[in-house]
Amino acid sequence: MENNVIISIQGRQSFEDTEDETIELVTEGRLESEGDGAFTLSYQESELTGLEGTLTTFQIERGRITLLRMGSVNSEMVFEEGRRHLSMYNTPYGALSVGVNTKKMRSELSPAGGNIEIDYAIEIDHAVAGQNLFRIDVREKRPVLRQ
Template identity: 80%
Template sequence: MENNVIISIKGKQSYEDMEDETIELVTEGRLDPDGTEGYTLSYQESELTGLEGTLTTFQIEPERITLLRIGEVNSQMVFEQGRRHLSLYDTPYGSLSVGVSTRKMHAELGLSGGSIEIDYAIEIDHAVAGQNLFQINVREKRPILQQ
């Protein structure tokens, strides 16, 4: 079953000796059950995020969330509370080794939507690059009523 949704994303990046950077995005996407206990949430990136031409997918499982990006930018980031995962971040300008250490995560989703929160530290080529917080709210897209 395809479920069209509205996705509100708030991302906050904190760097040492720099002002926090916050981005907010509202976009349309899809929320689909994956056949087990999880969900798949996906949307097309836009020019606003600098990732135009990239499909972003969150695979949400009870103990793990995987962020996949395919297109102009290719990456996979795995979030598991209290664990560190390494992945490759492939851009048109080259590849980087990215480490993700998840401090806290919470996902509460159903067919009609829900929320995801991920608090994690990111390191690039083994140097800590900052602290990030994703807050994602998902709600059903209501059909436009015809007059």
């Protein structure tokens, strides 16, 4: 089953010796129920995020969330609580090896929506480059009633 949804994303990045950076984005996307508690959530990035021309997809399974980006930026990040995953992050300037160390993760989704929270550290060359927190709220897109 596939639904048109409204996706609200709040992201916070913390770097040593700097003030936290928070971004908020509200966009339309698609939520597909894959059965057995698995979901696929996808949306097109915009100029606002600096990733225009990129499709972002979250593959949500029990105990694992995979973030895929394809287009102007190509990357894959795997989140599993208490585990570290190495990923390649391809940019127009070259590729880097990035470690993703997930501290906490939770997903409460149904075909009608729900929320996802991922708290993780990014490592570049085995050194922590920043702490990140994603909060994603998903709700069904309601038709606009005209009077």
